Amino acid sequence: MSDMTTYERTAHRNGTSAPASVTVEMDLTNSDHQVRYTVTVLLSGVEHSATADDAFEALSLVRESLDVDSWLLGVQGARVDVWPSAMARQQGGGLRAYRLSRGRRPRLKDLVDVFAPADEHLGTVQAQRAFVAAKFPDA
Template sequence: MTAVGPWGQVSGNGADCFDALTGSREQIEPGGWFLGVNGARRDTWPSGSCRGADGFLVCHLTPGVLPTRGDLIQTFYEAPRETLATVGEQIHFEQQWRSSL
């Protein structure tokens, strides 16, 4: 996955599209940049079935609630700015969500 912006051009690789997105994000976040896509939201993470779909889908996570089909959203669709987070913040949210179940 390649992202081009004011930061220049970065590329991420991985086992699926979500991993590649994460690799690109990790390169631009130290400069204060975010990619405005659903896969970069604080409250999203790919489930096993999303990984089986090559990471093109992520689950919208709600604490205490297991996601359903209705909670699946496209990884690369535009996300509202206020929902974006760093990779570290996203991982932390997913861990908190998992603990809430």
């Protein structure tokens, strides 16, 4: 069984932007019967794709590929202040994550769809991980 969703988003680089098609595929057909997520981004005629155990990790792998050319994908999961909990990754496939606020624990109202549009606080995967590690060492 496979389920696929495509989103039209924007990628940003050095003050410019370009349309980006983001496809998320959930696959249950692999031999070990574990769910795998594949995220594919089509940007400027180039396809970037990665597969992982959860959608957030697959998105992060694709973003690392985009980072090489300084592209920042305009989705909530690319904000430096967004990170999924272990439970969101295990039970929700990493499709939702928390928008983190300094000085308090994440709340239910802080949950965002990682593929929803975003144009603020976007950063590289490295910047996102550094932010989370510095502000929330137990995340």
